[in-house]
Amino acid sequence: MPSFLDIFSTLNGVVAIFKLGFVPKDSEFYELTSEQYQHYYATAAGADEHLNEKLYMILPDDSQKCAELASEYVFVLTEKDITLIKKAEELIEEYCKKSGKKFNNFEEKLYYCASVMPEVVSEGTKYERLTKIDFSKNR
Numbered sequence: 001m002p003s004f005l006d007i008f009s010t011l012n013g014v015v016a017i018f019k020l021g022f023v024p025k026d027s028e029f030y031e032l033t034s035e036q037y038q039h040y041y042a043t044a045a046g047a048d049e050h051l052n053e054k055l056y057m058i059l060p061d062d063s064q065k066c067a068e069l070a071s072e073y074v075f076v077l078t079e080k081d082i083t084l085i086k087k088a089e090e091l092i093e094e095y096c097k098k099s100g101k102k103f104n105n106f107e108e109k110l111y112y113c114a115s116v117m118p119e120v121v122s123e124g125t126k127y128e129r130l131t132k133i134d135f136s137k138n139r
Contacts, residue, residue, distance in 0.1 A: 011121060013088030016075070018110060018125040020058070022065060023089045029056040029082060040076060053078045 017023055032040060032055045040055060041047045056077045077085075095116060096109045103109045114127035122128045 009084055010087045010091055011118075013081075013084035013086075014091060014113075014117070014121050016081075016085055017088050017092065018114070018122045018127050020075075021068075021110065021126070022060070022106060023085065024058045024060065028058055028060050029077070030059050031056055032076070044076065050078060053080075056082065 036057070037055065041051075056079075058075050058077070092109055092113050095113050096103055099112060099116075101112065103112065110122075110127050114122035114125075119128070
């Protein structure tokens with residue numbers, strides 16, 4: 001049984017998925033280049049916390065997602081962060097499965113989860129405060 005802290009950590013992964021709007025595939029995580037590591041350590045607050053860790057960025061295969069991501073966020077992730085995103089995807093899928101509703105795509109799943117998860121999870125994303133969506137038509 002997961003501990004409270006495990007669940008809290010997983011919610012951070014859910015927040016990241018809501019910000020991204022998708023779950024990156026394994027092939028979309030790229031380790032930073034030497035120059036990017038140098039830039040990260042020189043400019044990122046708290047970068048020294050990650051001195052002994054591999055760092056990754058997300059480069060989606062879908063060019064539209066890539067452009068959207070580049071214009072909105074710069075994600076630098078550790079291997080632990082990637083694991084949390086995968087656990088968060090499992091949590092989202094579990095919520096959707098338990099709902100008994102049919103979803104046509106992952107975005108519908110995010111809209112649904114935003115309506116049943118604590119507001120803080122989707123706050124500041126396009127999924128924020130969407131609490132009254134009727135998925136019964138899809139049954």
